[in-house]
Amino acid sequence: MVKVVICGAAGGIGQPLSLLLKQSEHISHLALFDVVNAPGVAADLSHINTRSTVTGHGKESMDEALQNAHTVVIPAGVPRKPGMTRDDLFKINAGIVRDLSEGIARNCPGAFVLVISNPVNSTVPIVCEVLKQHNVFDPRRVFGISTLDVVRSSRFVYELDNSIDPKSTRVTVIGGHSGVTIVPVLSHIPRQNFTKDQLDLLTHRIQYGGDEVVKAKDGAGSATLSMAYAGARFTSAILEATVAGRTGLIESTYINLHADAEGTAAFRAKTHLDYFAQDVEFGREGVSKILPLPELSAYEQTLLDAAVPELKINITKGTTFITEAS
Numbered sequence: 001m002v003k004v005v006i007c008g009a010a011g012g013i014g015q016p017l018s019l020l021l022k023q024s025e026h027i028s029h030l031a032l033f034d035v036v037n038a039p040g041v042a043a044d045l046s047h048i049n050t051r052s053t054v055t056g057h058g059k060e061s062m063d064e065a066l067q068n069a070h071t072v073v074i075p076a077g078v079p080r081k082p083g084m085t086r087d088d089l090f091k092i093n094a095g096i097v098r099d100l101s102e103g104i105a106r107n108c109p110g111a112f113v114l115v116i117s118n119p120v121n122s123t124v125p126i127v128c129e130v131l132k133q134h135n136v137f138d139p140r141r142v143f144g145i146s147t148l149d150v151v152r153s154s155r156f157v158y159e160l161d162n163s164i165d166p167k168s169t170r171v172t173v174i175g176g177h178s179g180v181t182i183v184p185v186l187s188h189i190p191r192q193n194f195t196k197d198q199l200d201l202l203t204h205r206i207q208y209g210g211d212e213v214v215k216a217k218d219g220a221g222s223a224t225l226s227m228a229y230a231g232a233r234f235t236s237a238i239l240e241a242t243v244a245g246r247t248g249l250i251e252s253t254y255i256n257l258h259a260d261a262e263g264t265a266a267f268r269a270k271t272h273l274d275y276f277a278q279d280v281e282f283g284r285e286g287v288s289k290i291l292p293l294p295e296l297s298a299y300e301q302t303l304l305d306a307a308v309p310e311l312k313i314n315i316t317k318g319t320t321f322i323t324e325a326s
């Protein structure tokens with residue numbers, strides 16, 4: 001059993017995510033860090049009758065919260081309001097993620113770092129650059145959680161074709177985690193035979209599903225409950241593989257491609273991308289293998305071609321935020 005830290009634990013995602021993780025049998029210590037309300041959320045969760053100890057840590061105790069963590073999940077930062085893109089969040093969230101990464105480098109340099117804070121396409125490079133500066137970067141251990149795109153894909157496909165089981169039908173989603181960078185690979189779902197109109201509809205919904213929630217919440221934030229579900233699923237997979245040693249676990253996730261430098265060399269040479277969301281197999285050390293890119297339909301190849309330039313901009317924005325400041 002291990003220590004897991006949630007940074008931003010009192011927020012819209014942080015609270016339900018902490019609730020779901022309180023039920024994990026792999027966690028002995030759930031440390032909740034937030035600049036507001038963390039002790040209250042911790043006191044509440046600590047009454048739930050599972051084994052893990054829950055502690056709350058405020059603004060001044062980030063180092064204490066992070067000390068010796070096995071896994072750190074980061075949903076800290078501001079969410080979108082109607083009319084905002086994920087990139088609009090960069091100004092505030094980039095600094096928050098940088099400061100948390102500094103804390104991770106100081107207190108738990110070997111931790112698995114799971115990033116939820118948007119824009120994920122840029123915040124993951126920020127984490128990696130900070131860890132590189134402290135000489136503690138291991139590309140197998142840093143993940144952008146794009147699982148909500150996968151969860152949405154299965155659900156939206158089910159709405160068109162209820163002969164599939166939405167829970168067990170896995171859709172690979174490649175690229176990144178915002179708008180056109182989200183590339184669902186729907187051609188590999190068993191039994192599907194979508195028309196072009198259905199494909200257009202599905203793809204648009206998966207790429208912009210977050211906007212449906214932002215609009216419906218009308219200024220009160222973005223996806224929190226579905227994200228907590230997706231975040232808990234991803235975190236549980238990491239714990240199953242790294243703590244319990246379970247093999248064969250695969251999730252799509254946004255990572256640094258050097259996690260499997262050999263396997264991705266050709267792709268990097270062609271696209272000049274260092275970060276990409278792709279199906280990944282987990283092992284004891286995090287990424288054990290990046291699965292080969294699935295064969296894409298012509299439709300999906302066009303989506304990927306549109307995603308690459310946007311991704312490049314997002315990645316450079318995150319990387320230079322750290323490298324040009326030092």
Ligand code: NAI
Nearest residue numbers: 008010011012013034035075076077078079116117118148
């Ligand atoms: P929220 O505003 O409800 O919660 C964020 C929490 O972070 C707040 O409790 C706040 O006090 C805390 N916080 C702010 N600065 C902090 C710092 N320096 N250290 C620790 N905690 C800090 O926002 P919500 O809805 O929970 O969203 C959080 C982030 O997750 C946003 O960036 C949002 O865009 C992103 N998100 C990502 C998704 C994904 O698929 N990866 C899906 C939905 C949201």
